[in-house]
Every structure is written in C-alpha cells, then in structure tokens.
Amino acid sequence: MTFEDFLNIPPFSLPRQEKEKALTERLLDLTKLHQANCPAYANMLEAVGFNSDEAESYRDLPFLPVRLFKEMTLKSVPDDEVVKTMTSSGTTGQAVSKIYLDRTTSANQQKTMVKIVSEFTGSGRMPMIIIDCPGVVKDRAMFSARGAGILGFSIFGAKKIYALDDDMKLDVGALKEFLEVHKDRKILLFGFTFMVWQHFYKELVRLKDEGITFDLSNGILIHGGGWKKLISEAVSRDEFHRRMQEVCGLADIHDYYGMVEQTGCIYMECECGRLHASNFSDVIIRRPLDFSEADVGETGVIQVVSTIPESYPGHSLLTEDEGSIIGIDDCPCGRKGKTFKINGRLKNAEIRGCSDTYAAKF
C-alpha cells in the first residue's frame, strides 16, 4: 500500500492479516528509502547485517532507539527541503531529539492525526479550550513537542481560547465568557495530563468551594503526555475520570499516547479505556532480555512503527516505555487493531513526555 491508500480507508478498519501485509509493504519501502538517502542509517543496517530482501514482515525490521535522535542528526532529505524541525520535550539540561520534516512528511502527519482523532470526536470542528498558555507556540522556528501537540489538535477548534495565562493561571473570566457564548455546543478541551490536573482540575475544585462552577458536561477532553506525576499523587485513570466528572460534569475523556519522533500516529484511548493502534502504525512489545516479541498480556519494551516518516529514518523505533498488549482486533468498541496499555517508563530512563517533563518542576 502507498501512503495515499492508507489515507483513503477508515483508520481502524484493517483486520490483523491485511494490516500485517499493508504495513510490511509500506515499512519495507520506507526502509529502502532511508537506506538510500541517509548514510548513517544505511551504515546501521549494514552493521546489524540487515537485508531487506530477507525480511518477511515489518516485525523483522531493525528498530532505532529513540534517544539516537538526540545524539545524531538523522535525516533523509537535503537541508533545503527541511521545512520544520521538531524537538522532544525534555527537562532542563536534558538533550532533546531533533526531527527534520519536509513538506510531505509534515502534511502527512497532520492528515493522519485528523483521520485518527476524527474517529473519536466526529469530523466537525468545535469550539476549543486549550488547557495551556499561549506562550508555548510563540517560538515558531523551533517547535517543541508541546507546541506541536497543541497546534496539531488546533485544527479541530473552530474558535479557540487558551485557558491559562503565561504564568499558568486559569483565566476564569475568559473561560466563563467562552462557555457562555458556546453554551449549546459540543466543546473540545485539549491539554497535557499534568497541566490539566494541576492548573485546571485543582483550580476548578478551589473555585467550586467559592461557589463558582463550570458545566462541561457537553465537553470532550483529550489529554496526553504522561501520568508519572499523577501516579505519584496516587491519581489513577479511573480516579481522574471520576473527579473530572464530579467537578464539572466532564465525562467524555480520552488519553493518548504519542511521541514527537512519530508525530501524527497517535494512539487514542477508546471508550473502553484501551489505547488503540490505527492502520497507520503499530506497537510491538519486546522482551528486554533478547528483544523477541512478547505475547499478548506480557509486559515488555514498546517498539513503535509508523507509515509516515519519509524525511527522517524514524519509521521503526524502540521507545523507553514499558507496556503490554491487551488484545488484537477484539476491543468491545469495535475498532480493529492492537490495543495496549502503558505501564510507565523503563527504570533509569530519562523523564520525557510533555506532561512529565513539566511536572518534574513540581
């Protein structure tokens, strides 16, 4: 399948065998493309003795550790075709990944993301509340993962406000006015998990004690970027959902998993609480001792593959996250593909994720 073919079918439609075939074809094409255009990548394939003619499945492809994008400049297009450079979120002093995008890859990221998210929000655009500060998207030359996430989701917003000011304080007046103007509409809320908790939820609780309440029962919240800090505050997913509903009626809540190295291919949490791989990408759980593929239910290191990256060799990556597969093509929500859960970061791995790196300051 070409990338266009993937775009032309519903994003959670391919059953296991068809997906295996489609991904294998596309990912082998990408491997050859990067081998021909990125000398450093070609050297790595040679060093591990990889021969694409012998690969039977995308599962056989080598995977690069994500942190390699911090240590090396990896791209498969000439400098003058790079239109955007994205950086990963990092705590102060950490090295950041640099991901180089050309026009095609950048456009395909946005198209893919819209296809996937529309399956959960509907295709119509909505008034949107961004639970972050406007300062995050100010520096346009260097895109942080946080800015890129906000901007990627902004396409779903018809009218938008930033709920927080640049000191990360909730703008109560602006929020009230916005909700009043759009009171009969479905509202999209977007933010990073910790910011939503610390600067939105906690503030709503405080305001409620003062008698100021907000009704977000017609809202849909999409949040991501890591649970680390919330887990340390003993806030589980269910607790997060329960408390959100309690304070403002918000019940339609979806976590997502994604990373700047594979922007576009996000993994959305469905109504049943499972993260879903779409047709555009997949997760493979690897046993840490020998990197063999783990069974369903078995915990291991998460490898991610994406059909998007043409301008940098990031189509098959080993993350520093740990998780397990819940099932394949069997989620009660009806969407095809693998479902999985994240257990957290590998021990001794660096903190990353838009939510967790920010939370490290608290």
Add this chain to the structure above:
Amino acid sequence: MTNLEKYNQAFIENFEVTEDQLPGLKYQDVEAWDSVGHMGLIASLEEAFDIMMDTDDIIDFGSYEIGKQILAKDAYGVVVE
C-alpha cells in the same frame, strides 16, 4: 469590500506579504505561512466570510489559488474573483 479584497486581506495581514506576491503563493513559501500561520489564515477567512471549514479543506488549502477553489465549494459558496 469585495470578496477578493477580503480574501487578499487575510493573506496580507497574516503573512505580511504584498498583493503582488499573492498569485502562486504556496504553503511554506514565506516564513510566516507555516503551520501556525496557516491556522491564523483559516481563522481570518472564517471570520471574514462567516463560514466554518472542514478539516480536510484546511489541510488541502495549500496555495492562494487552491484556496479560491475550496471557498467556491457549495458548502461555503464564497466566490472570490
């Protein structure tokens, strides 16, 4: 203002370009027409013509000329000429 004036105005204000730069102008031809600038342009056009564009059309809006074709669709009915 005519539709053409409104349409041009949206580009000129968002991207700090002059009118003679508009014909043939494509996404990412000028620094200001990046992904942030793009959403600004869409917001201006939506306001100027009182429409709400589909996500697909926002993505496909790749040049000054393509934008005119998109706005002329039945869903929006904005003829820019």
